[in-house]
Amino acid sequence: GAVVSQHPSWVICKSGTSVKIECRSLDFQATTMFWYRQFPKQSLMLMATSNEGSKATYEQGVEKDKFLINHASLTLSTLTVTSAHPEDSSFYICSARRTGDSQPQHFGDGTRLSIL
Amino acid sequence: GDSVTQMEGPVTLSEEAFLTINCTYTATGYPSLFWYVQYPGEGLQLLLKATKADDKGSNKGFEATYRKETTSFHLEKGSVQVSDSAVYFCARFNFGNEKLTFGTGTRLTIIP
Numbered sequence: 157g158a159v160v161s162q163h164p165s166w167v168i169c170k171s172g173t174s175v176k177i178e179c180r181s182l183d184f185q186a187t188t189m190f191w192y193r194q195f196p197k198q199s200l201m202l203m204a205t206s207n208e209g210s211k212a213t214y215e216q217g218v219e220k221d222k223f224l225i226n227h228a229s230l231t232l233s234t235l236t237v238t239s240a241h242p243e244d245s246s247f248y249i250c251s252a253r254r255t256g257d258s259q260p261q262h263f264g265d266g267t268r269l270s271i272l
Numbered sequence: 273g274d275s276v277t278q279m280e281g282p283v284t285l286s287e288e289a290f291l292t293i294n295c296t297y298t299a300t301g302y303p304s305l306f307w308y309v310q311y312p313g314e315g316l317q318l319l320l321k322a323t324k325a326d327d328k329g330s331n332k333g334f335e336a337t338y339r340k341e342t343t344s345f346h347l348e349k350g351s352v353q354v355s356d357s358a359v360y361f362c363a364r365f366n367f368g369n370e371k372l373t374f375g376t377g378t379r380l381t382i383i384p
Contacts, residue, residue: 162315190372199361199374200316249315251372259304259365261372263316 159183160252162264170272171242177235177267179250185230186252190261191223194247206233230255240271274298278362278375285352285382293347293378295336295362303364305329305338305345310359310377319347319360354382 159182167175179189187208192200204225205213212225222244224236233252237244247268251261279294297303304323308316320329325340334349345362362375 160315188370197377197379199376202371205371251316259372260306260318260321262318263308265315266313268313 160250160262160264162250162267164267165265166268166270168270168272169240172239175237175240175269177237177248177250177269179233179235179252179264181231181252181254181262184252185255186233187230187255188253189227189233190251190253191225191233191235192249192251194249194266196247200249203235208233237269240269242271245269245271274300274303274364274366274371274373276362276364276373276375279378280376281359282379282381285380287354287382287384288351289382291347291349291352291356291380293360293362293380295345295347295375296343297345297362297364299340299343301366301368303366305336306363306365306372307334307336307345307347308361308363308374310361312358316361352380352382354384356380357382 161180163178189206191203194200203218206225206227208227214220227233249266251263275298277296306321307319309319310316320331322329322338328337336345336347359377359379361377365372
C-alpha cells in the first residue's frame with residue numbers, strides 16, 4: 157500500500173509554456189503533499205507543502221506565482237510551472253503523507269522537466 | 273537548524289563487499305530518521321526507518337541503528353549486490369515543523 161503516482165514522468169516543451177504535473181495518492185488519503193525539486197547529483201529541495209482545501213505553504217526563495225500548487229482533493233495535488241524557462245528544467249518529485257500520520261512520506265517516481 | 277550530513281560519494285564496491293554509508297544529524301528535538309533509495313530515473317523509496325534512540329531499522333539486508341550518543345544513523349549491509357547500485361539519502365523528520373530534511377545523497381555503484 158501507500159502508492160503515489162506522478163504524471164507525466166517526462167515532459168519536454170518550449171520556453172514560455174506552462175506545464176502541469178499531477179501527484180496522486182492511489183490507495184490512501186493525503187491531506188498533505190509535498191513538492192520537491194532535485195538538481196542533477198544533488199539532494200531534494202523542498203519547494204512547498206500542499207494542504208488539501210487551503211493555500212500551499214512555500215519555502216523561502218520559491219516563487220509562488222511561478223510554481224502554482226492546487227490540492228483540490230484528498231488524493232490529488234498539482235504543480236503548474238507557469239511560463240517555464242530553461243532554468244526551470246529539473247527533476248520534480250512529489251510526496252504524500254497519509255492523513256493522520258506524521259510520517260513517513262511516500263514518494264512518486266518524479267517528473268523530469270526539460271524546457272527548450 | 274535541522275541538517276543531515278552524509279558521507280560524500282561516489283562509492284564503488286565489488287559485489288559481496290561490506291557497505292557502510294555514514295550519516296549524522298543535528299540533535300535538535302527527537303527526530304525520526306530514515307534512509308531512502310533512489311534508483312536511476314525514479315523517485316525515492318523508503319528503505320528503512322527508526323523513530324527513537326537505539327531503534328534498528330532493517331530491510332533487504334540493510335540496517336541502520338539510531339545512535340543518540342553519536343547523533344548517527346549509519347547505513348550498513350553485509351554483502352552488497354549489483355542491484356543495490358543507486359543513490360542513498362539519509363533524512364530526518366522534525367515533528368515540530370513536520371519537515372523532512374535530506375542529506376546530499378551518496379551514489380553507490382556495485383561492480384560484478
